[in-house]
Amino acid sequence: MTEETNLETRIAEQDVFEPPASFVEQANVTDAGIYEEFEENWPDCWEGAADLLSWDEDYETVLDDSNPPFYEWFTGGTLNASYNCVDRHLPERADEVAIEWVGEPTDESNRSITYGELHREVNEFAAALRDLGVSEDDVVTMHMPMVAAHPVALLACARIGAPHSVVFAGFSAEALADRMNAADSEYLITADGYYRRGDPLDHLSKSREGVADVDHDVETVVVDRLGDDGHGHDLRADEHDYDDLMAAHEGATVEPVERDAEDMLFLMYTSGTTGKPKGVKHTTAGYLAWTAWTSQNVLDVKPEDTYFCSADIGWITGHSYIVYGPLALGTTTTMYEGAPDYPEQDRFWEIVDDLDVTQFYTAPTAIRSFMKWGAEYPERHDLSSLRLLGTVGEPINPKPWKWYYTHIGGEECPIVDTWWQTETGGHMVTTLPGVNDMKPGSAGPPLPGVDAQVVDGDGEEVPAGGAGYLTVQKPWPGMLRTLYNNDERFIEEYWAEYSDTESDDPEDWVYFPEDGAKVDEDGYITVVGRVDDVVNVSGHRLGTMEIESAVVSADHVAEAAVVGADHDVKGETIHAYVILESGVDDEEAVRKHIENAVEDKIGPIARPERIVFTPELPKTRSGKIMRRLLEEISDGEELGDTSTLRNPEIVRDIEAEVRGE
Numbered sequence: 001m002t003e004e005t006n007l008e009t010r011i012a013e014q015d016v017f018e019p020p021a022s023f024v025e026q027a028n029v030t031d032a033g034i035y036e037e038f039e040e041n042w043p044d045c046w047e048g049a050a051d052l053l054s055w056d057e058d059y060e061t062v063l064d065d066s067n068p069p070f071y072e073w074f075t076g077g078t079l080n081a082s083y084n085c086v087d088r089h090l091p092e093r094a095d096e097v098a099i100e101w102v103g104e105p106t107d108e109s110n111r112s113i114t115y116g117e118l119h120r121e122v123n124e125f126a127a128a129l130r131d132l133g134v135s136e137d138d139v140v141t142m143h144m145p146m147v148a149a150h151p152v153a154l155l156a157c158a159r160i161g162a163p164h165s166v167v168f169a170g171f172s173a174e175a176l177a178d179r180m181n182a183a184d185s186e187y188l189i190t191a192d193g194y195y196r197r198g199d200p201l202d203h204l205s206k207s208r209e210g211v212a213d214v215d216h217d218v219e220t221v222v223v224d225r226l227g228d229d230g231h232g233h234d235l236r237a238d239e240h241d242y243d244d245l246m247a248a249h250e251g252a253t254v255e256p257v258e259r260d261a262e263d264m265l266f267l268m269y270t271s272g273t274t275g276k277p278k279g280v281k282h283t284t285a286g287y288l289a290w291t292a293w294t295s296q297n298v299l300d301v302k303p304e305d306t307y308f309c310s311a312d313i314g315w316i317t318g319h320s321y322i323v324y325g326p327l328a329l330g331t332t333t334t335m336y337e338g339a340p341d342y343p344e345q346d347r348f349w350e351i352v353d354d355l356d357v358t359q360f361y362t363a364p365t366a367i368r369s370f371m372k373w374g375a376e377y378p379e380r381h382d383l384s385s386l387r388l389l390g391t392v393g394e395p396i397n398p399k400p401w402k403w404y405y406t407h408i409g410g411e412e413c414p415i416v417d418t419w420w421q422t423e424t425g426g427h428m429v430t431t432l433p434g435v436n437d438m439k440p441g442s443a444g445p446p447l448p449g450v451d452a453q454v455v456d457g458d459g460e461e462v463p464a465g466g467a468g469y470l471t472v473q474k475p476w477p478g479m480l481r482t483l484y485n486n487d488e489r490f491i492e493e494y495w496a497e498y499s500d501t502e503s504d505d506p507e508d509w510v511y512f513p514e515d516g517a518k519v520d521e522d523g524y525i526t527v528v529g530r531v532d533d534v535v536n537v538s539g540h541r542l543g544t545m546e547i548e549s550a551v552v553s554a555d556h557v558a559e560a561a562v563v564g565a566d567h568d569v570k571g572e573t574i575h576a577y578v579i580l581e582s583g584v585d586d587e588e589a590v591r592k593h594i595e596n597a598v599e600d601k602i603g604p605i606a607r608p609e610r611i612v613f614t615p616e617l618p619k620t621r622s623g624k625i626m627r628r629l630l631e632e633i634s635d636g637e638e639l640g641d642t643s644t645l646r647n648p649e650i651v652r653d654i655e656a657e658v659r660g661e
């Protein structure tokens with residue numbers, strides 16, 4: 001056996017990995033006593049997180065739990081998020097890089113935006129937004145690709161106290177319009193286009209189509225990303241060129257607005273069980289304290305680092321761990337515009353090498369792609385600047401974990417497998433990299449001060465080795481405060497399952513993230529996946545019900561059921577089982593209709609990878625579609641109980657159809 005296969009075999013057999021000594025030596029947190037300390041001091045243990053921020057007015061109360069589940073944190077305090085992420089770093093770090101922006105075209109140089117420059121741009125854009133009419137508490141929507149103006153826009157909104165609502169640029173016009181209508185948002189920031197795998201893609205047409213469906217007037221700001229490669233859009237009267245606005249406000253300054261701790265910082269729409277996306281509301285102090293504290297203690301961020309998270313700012317990971325957490329700590333955060341395999345499959349490693357990246361944070365789906373592409377790509381580069389690796393978004397199996405550990409981390413970097421959600425604001429379950437052993441496949445223990453428990457159907461904690469549902473038994477500063485304009489649905493979606501909703505005792509309130517989980521003898525939690533109708537395609541959260549209504553809206557579709565099927569690289573992928581209207585037999589045409597409908601209503605990421613036409617769907621006697629059976633067919637699994645079906649024979653027919661292809 002060669003030395004290399006020896007190494008691979010040893011690692012393949014290893015279940016527990018100690019934090020590398022070279023990492024522990026310099027880690028931000030190394031004392032295991034933190035768990036007990038936080039438990040004993042709860043909720044005052046979170047004062048340390050609040051101390052990471054600069055306050056205009058000190059807070060009076062750490063936690064106000066008088067009206068559960070409407071918890072409030074750091075009440076009485078006032079602060080500004082943009083001041084915390086920019087201004088306060090100026091005395092020490094004005095000439096240090098805040099944002100390393102890497103464009104996709106390789107002949108274009110990076111933009112290294114210093115804190116001084118970021119301060120200037122945020123001020124100018126904040127002044128421009130005010131002149132457009134944006135007032136405190138107006139919701140500003142963004143539908144932006146990964147341009148440098150994106151973080152500037154977030155921080156400019158925060159500066160004037162205007163909550164932002166970011167809609168992932170890959171989402172369709174209709175998805176944009178829905179969210180703008182739901183949030184009564186009269187302002188949109190978008191871009192003419194962006195580069196993807198070398199092509200200059202048009203984006204403005206899609207945003208415009210969305211604006212056309214908004215039921216009130218909208219002022220739009222357009223970032224010119226493509227220049228001469230653009231698609232010849234002439235701006236209209238209600239559209240304003242970003243660069244012109246900046247030039248018109250050159251040198252302008254805007255005093256950061258003093259916001260109450262509990263004032264809304266932003267909204268983010270995410271998918272849930274029912275068709276309508278949920279507007280998750282995050283507030284200023286708790287969210288910022290949470291993202292700063294976890295960036296420091298989980299991602300081990302230090303001001304002198306060059307940190308790189310490969311997410312898109314259109315998702316919560318980008319909000320929390322490209323923008324707010326890292327910038328609150330005054331570090332250098334990296335954002336990359338393009339695809340990981342452009343121009344070649346070593347693009348991320350080239351960035352790590354060029355910028356001497358110290359932490360790299362990505363999703364398991366990306367790691368599975370790296371693995372498929374092969375170790376030769378990282379081997380082309382010097383990755384020795386890396387100190388820590390992270391993963392987020394879905395469960396990671398031991399095999400890709402170990403590949404990441406070996407081929408990217410060179411066995412010198414701890415991996416943090418961070419479980420959290422849009423709703424939690426930041427990390428909840430993960431090892432502390434300088435404290436805990438790592439167990440590939442398991443996220444780890446709940447963070448200090450986080451009371452996550454795996455419970456059974458009755459809400460009783462399962463014993464070590466057991467499986468059940470993940471819950472969080474106590475509030476935490478980064479939690480969502482409600483669903484925008486919908487307190488009732490907030491309770492229904494997240495609390496009703498395991499709480500006594502009549503009670504005003506916080507002990508009776510339990511947060512339910514809708515994930516299934518296992519717990520081992522060391523208290524390590526392995527999150528298995530969603531137990532609701534949410535699927536996770538390449539780390540993107542999509543609601544099967546939303547996709548189903550898009551499929552059903554297509555011409556000639558009578559009925560449909562959409563399920564998430566296992567996928568090697570994406571984690572899950574979409575399969576649609578479809579009944580055609582009677583008399584229709586052009587399956588190819590309907591397939592196209594379905595694909596277009598899904599792209600129009602949601603976006604290309606939700607497009608079904610497989611569409612199976614069937615004369616019937618498996619239904620219970622009461623007429624409910626048994627999606628579980630369809631999922632089993634899609635996954636090639638042994639079929640479960642079909643005895644409660646009204647039409648058990650159809651299952652075999654569908655199975656034969658799927659397997660036969």
Ligand code: WT7
Binds near residue numbers: 391392394530
């Ligand atoms: C859902 C939340 C958190 C930012 C990105 C996704 C799944 C997330 C893990 C992990 C297993 C994970 C859960 C969760 N998830 N991280 N480390 N291990 N599953 O945010 O779109 O709100 O999705 O992602 O199912 O509920 P999101």
